[in-house]
Amino acid sequence: MYNIAILGASGYTGAELIRLIAGHSSMQIKALGGNSKAGQAMADVFPHLRHLDLPKLVTIDDIDFSQIDLCFCALPHKTSQEVIAKLPGDLKIVDLSADFRLRDPEAYEKWYGNPHSALAQQGEAVYGLTEFYREEIKGARLVAGTGCNAATGQLALRPLIAAGLIDLDEIILDLKCAVSGAGRSLKENLLHAELSEGYHAYAVGGTHRHLGEFDQEFSAVAGRPVKVQFTPHLVPANRGILATCYVKGDAQAIHAELQKTYADEPFVEVLPLGEAPSTRHIRGSNFCHVGVVQDRIAGRAIVVAALDNLTKGSSGQALQNANLMLGIAETEGLMMAPLFP
Amino acid sequence: MYNIAILGASGYTGAELIRLIAGHSSMQIKALGGNSKAGQAMADVFPHLRHLDLPKLVTIDDIDFSQIDLCFCALPHKTSQEVIAKLPGDLKIVDLSADFRLRDPEAYEKWYGNPHSALAQQGEAVYGLTEFYREEIKGARLVAGTGCNAATGQLALRPLIAAGLIDLDEIILDLKCAVSGAGRSLKENLLHAELSEGYHAYAVGGTHRHLGEFDQEFSAVAGRPVKVQFTPHLVPANRGILATCYVKGDAQAIHAELQKTYADEPFVEVLPLGEAPSTRHIRGSNFCHVGVVQDRIAGRAIVVAALDNLTKGSSGQALQNANLMLGIAETEGLMMAPLFP
């Protein structure tokens, strides 16, 4: 039985980690850190976890990390790097923040607005997109969870860029994101009365921070700079990301490549050619559904990927990586079916 | 490994059974019956189950029941009794329809409008409210799943009636039901555009069929006729039932009695006195949360119960009962945490 700590347990990704680990056969939650709500019982912070026998929230300083086999950090970016810099140097960590996703400190500063303060840890961090960094993750001490949008877009496009199947200068990602991706923070535009029954594009024009990940990863795969167009939209649903990717390439070849890439992957399902996925069919699960459709204009295809931002997009991915780091079966605790309706 | 058949697998309760059994350690799905969609793959009927290796839908006549250890019937009422009357007489069955809930054939005909056509089976059926019929269910061949509203109201009120703590002539149940309880049938008032952003009372005045169950069970517990007032409301959410029960009695005694009754129950959580539950904290789980609050008017209390109509209200309850009938641990496959948000 591995002892687990979760820092930032009062947010949505923290709660999602607890939900998943509650059904895990070889992990037990030993410590829950949450400075602002330290002292509270989890049943008060998240009444849906009332049935579980969980430790109280404590400050991070009050956690004895010598008892911990692996620590999930579900803290806000910037806070995360400061905290992780002070944790024991041999503690296995899966970070869910943005702090260790970008390998280049300058890129980090450009997208996040502050210089990185944990360069040593940044140097050793492995990018957590499991399907493409599996071997590195197995041996890693610190894994950086991907952005949820970045995961969706990469699962759709990475194999196509690697195989040279699409025009690298003509990639458009139109994303539709659910609300929980914005977290539990108190913002006027996240109120039910503001958000429900309407939808809009945000960070239009290439200003969303997850572009840092797309740039880094797609360029590395292609072996030359790749810049995509990326427009996220906020839709009135709680969970889900749908990435509609417009590419120039042959739909059949694209579909075949995705099928080949994901043939043995437990969590990525490639739909039959011509079908497109829906977020409602992966809600609450660690699955990603990918579809490919030929456009009526020859030489163009639409690739659509759907996943749950809180599961495959963050906490499920984090657990998948933790399983690898601890030598547990990769799918342990993650095979639950989606919740529909 | 027990071999399971599910009849009526193309409806919501059928899909929910598959979701739950997919995570069950000692059941495997051997046959899926659904006459109207026979021949189709489950991935086409319910794409969220795409990752599972499931048998195709077949007609009920095409199922070899000699291979089946237990059969769930998730068929519409009236159809269910006709089908079950023809199934092998020694086959263990959990029925999710309304057909075997009422012990009195006249009561059945009064509430459902047609004479009962499977009186022999009706005679042997055990009422499936696990917490109160556990021993009978263990030995039963045929268990009748309760109505989802009926389960919610009984979990709130049964112990209070049994203990003589409330005025039996002054019980009001104001229920708020989510949409999936109405099933997957094509009705104008179930369309998204009709239903979302609005809510209303229906079957007002005591015409809802689940009153047949309340009358039967509450009268049996009380040892004299008990008639409650019961008004269900349809609210724009997919899962959940919230029963707000207005009773005359002492709140502290009521709370103590509920705590005592459910102390060892794995799925019923009694909240601290003065707190009321929310459907959002049990969604997708088999838990029922019950709260008690003292009214400002002396001698009156409000008891509120919340559960997920598709899980604890039907398919989860059905699996809980099936576990008992097969001698499996009662909680097997049912301990997943709720999905929030």
Added chain:
Amino acid sequence: MYNIAILGASGYTGAELIRLIAGHSSMQIKALGGNSKAGQAMADVFPHLRHLDLPKLVTIDDIDFSQIDLCFCALPHKTSQEVIAKLPGDLKIVDLSADFRLRDPEAYEKWYGNPHSALAQQGEAVYGLTEFYREEIKGARLVAGTGCNAATGQLALRPLIAAGLIDLDEIILDLKCAVSGAGRSLKENLLHAELSEGYHAYAVGGTHRHLGEFDQEFSAVAGRPVKVQFTPHLVPANRGILATCYVKGDAQAIHAELQKTYADEPFVEVLPLGEAPSTRHIRGSNFCHVGVVQDRIAGRAIVVAALDNLTKGSSGQALQNANLMLGIAETEGLMMAPLFP
């Protein structure tokens, strides 16, 4: 053309007033007060009002009230009384806060927790339930808009209490309220991810402040103390209040009384006996639908009322009263049909 000022124009009731007045033939908005957002254009605060030619938000001190014929105060309670105490003594005011609803200063302090600081104004305020205070409102200088829940419950029950048709000691109001009633304030439980897909009872047991109004008004009508049970529930929709009232009395007599009372009312529609209303059919309008159903238990009836909390429940009611105070046709600017779907 009457010159109108709105204080608190950056909240939902303020925006709703602007929406309604924009279609009013003899009112023009001259000043918009909102201290926290002073200096901003309304198109930035409420982009849905972008097409209107509106004054900028200013601080209340910057408004020249000598130019104003009538002022709507849509400020938070407590703030409202402080502001109104300083406004010109001859300015016509419709207040939408809770500050002038309760005639007894002790009752105010009991329910709102602070002593009243504008007793002179409180003394002259007229309670704004138009259908029952029409003549007083016509001559009033200061009208106190009712609570939105209080309006709904009174429209259902007041005529029955006045006519002595129901048991005064056995009245239960189970209310279902939409989200916008809680305003635009930043509270965790109002976030879309927290609220959608779930519902719950709050202020259970008789602690909701609108009980102060029910107590005051029902007791006055009855000529003796009347205390109702009142449990509000928060449901995932933006607009609407549904009051399900359980009473002891004769359904036919109740229905006849309601029909008689509201026969000439432009905004209250009594449904045929046996029908119950839905919030979806009054959304965005100033209408209130009321239905009566006989329970299966003799001598009991259910009265259900539905209205839009932002319109008939607050801003629409406020405009209806302002029309009366200015000698304009009562229905002016208020006859728009509900928005469905």
Added chain:
Amino acid sequence: MYNIAILGASGYTGAELIRLIAGHSSMQIKALGGNSKAGQAMADVFPHLRHLDLPKLVTIDDIDFSQIDLCFCALPHKTSQEVIAKLPGDLKIVDLSADFRLRDPEAYEKWYGNPHSALAQQGEAVYGLTEFYREEIKGARLVAGTGCNAATGQLALRPLIAAGLIDLDEIILDLKCAVSGAGRSLKENLLHAELSEGYHAYAVGGTHRHLGEFDQEFSAVAGRPVKVQFTPHLVPANRGILATCYVKGDAQAIHAELQKTYADEPFVEVLPLGEAPSTRHIRGSNFCHVGVVQDRIAGRAIVVAALDNLTKGSSGQALQNANLMLGIAETEGLMMAPLFP
């Protein structure tokens, strides 16, 4: 006072027409046709219209068209052309179906699957995109309402194509459509339990029928064939279309051209450069908001348009055109502010 008939009054666009005309100063509804619900009162078909004094639904054959000044046809396509072919040849008609949108009968047959059966009427029909066909509409007898998606895309792109500001071979329209656009028909995928909390792309790859309109109109404007990529998505909201258009061209020039084109338009609002609209800010109104943002990749821009599919996208547009045809002020009955929240 003009006498109005509405055929197909039991669908959403029919109800929306009634809502709008109810507030119109010089139109009165004389006849409501709806064959399947003939004989019913509108209060039963659409309870939100209960307060209006409306004629009963009758069969189309029972309408005396000699009394009618203008007829709105809100019938399904194919039915519409059959009905209109038999109406008096001098009756002014605004058709909301797809039947008269495409000028080329072959294009009609290609997209709709059946040969056109009212070629004479098709020949005289004027395309109803008011902002670009205003003069023709004024003199028309028969106006063909546009597709709701087609209206949104054209309001965003038409001026740019006309001005030669964008690359005609690289236009991508990613649309997000609300549910009411699919009408009131009973389809499994339109049920609340299926649709809410999820979203997906449909008609992917260029198979949506509104492409017929885009092809016809954009090619006519450009003076050479133009084919766009167009992918609609269904999102869980009742009203609204958001068109995210990816184009190659200069954002500033694009913005300036849109501002110039719509400077005097009463219903099209161009947002400041760099801002993008939201469907929540036009709900229930006849307004269209258009925004332009420069992408981080030089020479690329995103144009986003938002409108309400039932109002500006169909029934509001229809009334706008009817006003022109009858010589009434174009904005009459259409200036109501959006409903928010």
